[in-house]
Amino acid sequence: MKQITEMLKKVGVFYIATTDANGDPHVRPFGAVAEIDGKTCICTSNQKKCFKEMMRHSRVEISGMCGEMEWIRLTADVVELDSDEVRAAFLEQCPQVRGLYSVGDGIFEVLELQDPECIKYSFNAPPENI
Numbered sequence: 806m807k808q809i810t811e812m813l814k815k816v817g818v819f820y821i822a823t824t825d826a827n828g829d830p831h832v833r834p835f836g837a838v839a840e841i842d843g844k845t846c847i848c849t850s851n852q853k854k855c856f857k858e859m860m861r862h863s864r865v866e867i868s869g870m871c872g873e874m875e876w877i878r879l880t881a882d883v884v885e886l887d888s889d890e891v892r893a894a895f896l897e898q899c900p901q902v903r904g905l906y907s908v909g910d911g912i913f914e915v916l917e918l919q920d921p922e923c924i925k926y927s928f929n930a931p932p933e934n935i
Contacts, residue, residue, distance in 0.1 A: 819869030
């Protein structure tokens with residue numbers, strides 16, 4: 806997991822594709838990622854449509870550029886980690902989200918990217934499993 810977390814940090818802004826109730830795809834930018842207890846985690850608000858979509862259909866795909874000619878595609882199941890200890894650990898690693906969320910605010914959700922499959926692609930090299 807450490808490699809995947811580090812790759813997402815390198816990417817900076819990555820895009821998560823979710824599916825709504827009608828089966829339509831939606832893509833949104835994310836940027837906060839942390840490794841907690843060996844798990845790659847992201848966060849969002851439980852008030853957002855993307856959170857509701859991920860809870861209804863947990864399979865997501867993530868994509869982001871990690872160089873001029875390189876990008877990643879990651880598929881995973883999203884699992885809610887409902888723990889104030891996990892929320893605190895996420896805020897410790899990603900202080901940039903403290904203006905948006907806090908432990909106990911009722912909206913801050915941390916999500917594990919469970920069983921991720923991540924491939925790094927390049928125009929100049931064969932695909933590489935991360």
